[in-house]
Amino acid sequence: MMDIFFDLSVRSVRLNFLRSLLASIGIVIGVVAISSMGMLGTNMQLSVKDQLSANVNTVMISSDVVKIRTTANVSTTSSGIDKSTLNDIESSAGQNQVIPIHRTSTQFTIGSTDGRGSIYGLDPNDIPKFLTVDQGSLTKGGSDVLVGATIASNFNLNVGSRIKIGPSNTANRPVVRVAGILTARGIASDGVNADTAIIVPDLWYTDHYGDKDVYDQVNVIVQNVDTISDVESAIDKKVNRNTQIVRISDASSRLTSITATLGTITTFIMAIGGISLVVAAVSIFNVMMMSVKERVQEIGILLSIGTEKGEVRRMFLYEAIILGLIGAIVGGICSFVIGYSVVNAMLGNTTYFFRPESLIYIPYGMVIGVVVCIISGMYPAWMASNMDPIDALRSE
Amino acid sequence: MSQEPLIRLTDVSKVYHLESGDFTALDHVSLDIQENEFVAIMGPSGSGKSTMMNHLGILDVPTAGALYIDGKDVAKLTALERTHMRRDMIGYIFQKFYLIPLLTAYENVEYPLILKYKKRDTTGKAAEMLTAVGIDEHMSAHRPNQLSGGQQQRVAIARALINEPRILLCDEPTGNLDRKTGFQIMDILINLHKHGKTVILVTHDPKIAEYAHRIIELEDGRIVGS
Ligand SMILES: Nc1ncnc2c1ncn2[C@@H]1O[C@H](COP(=O)(O)OP(=O)(O)OP(=O)(O)O)[C@@H](O)[C@H]1O
């Protein structure tokens, strides 16, 4: 070994092996707490991010203008995007897919059970652009519809099932036939919550609800997600050139705020883990003070034969670093195992555990553990180096 | 003598401030020691012999008066300069040996070399020095607590000599040893003096003091005879 002071520290730690080991356990616990909390938080963030970012490439456009219309002597307020606005959107969206969407909510009856859900009216050609069919096939038009996974399982729907649309007290309700059942898509960040919806062809929709050429929402699916803000501003410039006609949004801002919130939570739970390191710091400090007190005469010898104060300081800091490294290495290994179990238990899924963003918390926790040890060792080391050599020599 | 002395104390006093009042351990001591002198310091217990040695060894600084070593005013040096002077100019041999318990005999002797050159010794000097004081290779690997008193003192002498100091301070080096071993240690010191070292020796034993050129007698912190 190059440095005799390091050698001395190693020997001192070995001489008091049990005591040193016990002090290191505090560091182990601290490192495990910080790393596994950090990993848990990151895994949470990553899984939420992946769930939400599925449709993050979609720009949602809805109307900002409320129109009052009179249909069959009933005046209804609605906000819609009209044909000319849609044309403007299409012309400013470039190569990207533009999907006009009709939406309303309705009651329906399946067999003898009544239910309630959304109805989306979509061009049958647009449906496969963002929805996938789990069973059956896509609708080709007419009164063939698709149903969301939640509705399908709640009402035991199969391909070929019939649904009566409209409140149960109305006569001559239209009947649609289930052509396919959609794959569950969870929280959709493109505004199309298909799981609890019935997707009907746009012609069927306008036949029954009117609203021809007036859409409730227009989605633009952007091919390259990095250009999303350019697309948004192009649409904004064209459509909202005089007055605010449509509201343009996408999921990325929501995603950012959710991940930021999760990040804050992660930091907070890591800080709680960090408290255990404070306890560890106290025990390291205690052990270092004991080591200094026990070795007063040795320190006197070192100083009296010409050891520099800095060298004495270094010797004790090495000791603190050794304790820290033992704690950090053991803690790092434990973090891996415990972190994996915690993530598995809390999230039920460890897909993201081995990602660098998640594993980085292990070295991160280890470094913090060692730094805490160095800080705890600073005062004892300083005290040792500032002893009066004669007083130190005289002590027994 | 016109030659500048290696060590000069002018009116040196050391006062310890205790709760029971001030205690004067050295009381206006003036003394010159030339290069290659062999000086014995004698006096009853508590007369200030060790206090004087600690001043000569630059472990302590006078409360009043001036101490010059090799022409330098010790009080004017920085702490680091004093440390380096201790390391390079002075070999200190203690009654209680004061070897570093965690190091082997060999490493104890190598240690001052490491302090000086900031690296492990590869010249074999430490091993040579141990042989010179009569510690064989097998013994060199022992820790201090595995050695006899005489062996420990030999190791301590080797450690004191390794950086070729000009001044050798020996505070009752034979005090913890039997008579026979004590004389063996004295033979080593006499031999070193013959090779040009300035040796300052504290002893209670008049037989041992006989080896010296000059005997300084201390009593209550004052020089009462030389
Ligand atoms: N650090 C100190 N604080 C207070 N008093 C001290 C201190 N060091 C020495 N003394 C006092 O100074 C006096 C001289 O002590 P010193 O150790 O020099 O005596 P000595 O001549 O070496 O004695 P001995 O032969 O027993 O070793 C003693 O009375 C001692 O109590």
Ligand SMILES: [Mg+2]
């Ligand atoms: Mg003494």
